[in-house]
Amino acid sequence: MGKVLITGSSGFLSQHIIGTFQRKGYFVIGVDKRPERYQSNYYIQADVRDLTYRDLMGVDYVVHLAWRTNIPDCSHHPIESTYNNIDTTIHLLEVCREAKVKKVFFPSTASLYGNNPTPWKEDMVAQPIEHYSWQKLACEGA
Numbered sequence: 001m002g003k004v005l006i007t008g009s010s011g012f013l014s015q016h017i018i019g020t021f022q023r024k025g026y027f028v029i030g031v032d033k034r035p036e037r038y039q040s041n042y043y044i045q046a047d048v049r050d051l052t053y054r055d056l057m058g059v060d061y062v063v064h065l066a067w068r069t070n071i072p073d074c075s076h077h078p079i080e081s082t083y084n085n086i087d088t089t090i091h092l093l094e095v096c097r098e099a100k101v102k103k104v105f106f107p108s109t110a111s112l113y114g115n116n117p118t119p120w121k122e123d124m125v126a127q128p129i130e131h132y133s134w135q136k137l138a139c140e141g142a
Contacts, residue, residue, distance in 0.1 A: 006028060010035065013107075029059065061104070071111065
């Protein structure tokens with residue numbers, strides 16, 4: 001059916017996404033700095049910033065989950081977390097462009113809606129109130 005590369009493939013969400021793509025017949029390539037936790041078809045233990053277009057040649061889709069997600073940690077270390085999150089995402093997008101990847105899937109965060117009244121809806125104006133949400137919003141516009 002095709003190839004999908006999942007960054008942050010040892011994270012919590014990945015276990016569900018990897019299995020779903022495999023059941024649909026996709027060849028799944030997992031990428032993470034940590035050892036593999038969920039069974040992808042092929043695994044690259046590396047930082048996303050070390051990927052080149054050669055690593056993505058023949059990949060149809062990328063699911064980008066490799067993020068520093070701890071909100072308090074991002075607030076306590078804004079420069080480091082911005083580098084980890086925004087620079088990593090921009091690097092990945094550039095590599096995807098070079099490798100002619102068809103589509104990149106990038107999940108947002110509910111915390112993007114900050115002080116909006118609940119229930120939050122996607123058509124609300126973004127009101128990020130901490131570093132993590134600002135980083136997500138910046139990458140959504142990339």
